[in-house]
Amino acid sequence: MLDFSVQANGEEFFLNPGRYRVNADEARALLVDSPLFAKSATRQNIWHGFESYLGRFFMLEDQYSDRLEGGTLIHCVWLGGSFVSSRLNPSNADLTVFVNESSAQAIKGQRGAGWITQAFKRQHTERLFSLSAIEVRYRPIRSVFQLDELEHPELEYLRQRGSWDDWWQRCRPPGEKDAPTLESAAPRRGYLEVTL
Numbered sequence: 001m002l003d004f005s006v007q008a009n010g011e012e013f014f015l016n017p018g019r020y021r022v023n024a025d026e027a028r029a030l031l032v033d034s035p036l037f038a039k040s041a042t043r044q045n046i047w048h049g050f051e052s053y054l055g056r057f058f059m060l061e062d063q064y065s066d067r068l069e070g071g072t073l074i075h076c077v078w079l080g081g082s083f084v085s086s087r088l089n090p091s092n093a094d095l096t097v098f099v100n101e102s103s104a105q106a107i108k109g110q111r112g113a114g115w116i117t118q119a120f121k122r123q124h125t126e127r128l129f130s131l132s133a134i135e136v137r138y139r140p141i142r143s144v145f146q147l148d149e150l151e152h153p154e155l156e157y158l159r160q161r162g163s164w165d166d167w168w169q170r171c172r173p174p175g176e177k178d179a180p181t182l183e184s185a186a187p188r189r190g191y192l193e194v195t196l
Helices: 024-031 043-063 100-108 122-129 154-167
Strands: 007-009 012-014 019-022 074-082 093-099 133-136 190-195
Touching: 019 024, 019 100, 024 043, 024 190, 043 074, 043 093, 043 133, 074 154, 093 100, 100 190, 122 133, 133 154
Parallel strands: 019 190, 093 133
Antiparallel strands: 007 012, 074 093, 074 190
């Protein structure tokens, strides 16, 4: 069972470093329904925003199921930041959304598909959903043993994936709000990979 057991910043606790794969119900149980957050004034609303946000992608999948041929628009979502900590009242949830590149291309230009671009405009998602969402275009890669044989889009996917894996495991020093430092680069907390 996952719990917030590592003290990293003052009285704020985090998951042990690493990526933890859970489904949406398990994520909700940990981040919203836990007795630890019974008095939270923000977590229920943030989770509702997260569900509404994902619902927009699911509506597109239903609308264009023939074009997607059983595919999904979202491969998975990585949840990190203060929402994945013991902080009682985070202001938002930070996430990396892995959008299936082939599915996004299959509906490009179709009515309503502009949502995929709108979904990653920070002011829009903060205001409407209490989310800070980053897009990574998911591309299945056969092998990473011969990187010189990969095309630029495949290499870019691997670069972005590694960057966000690194980022969601970092903690700023207590009281710091500035840019990351080399001293804060070591993995100190975990994050969730939410499967849908």
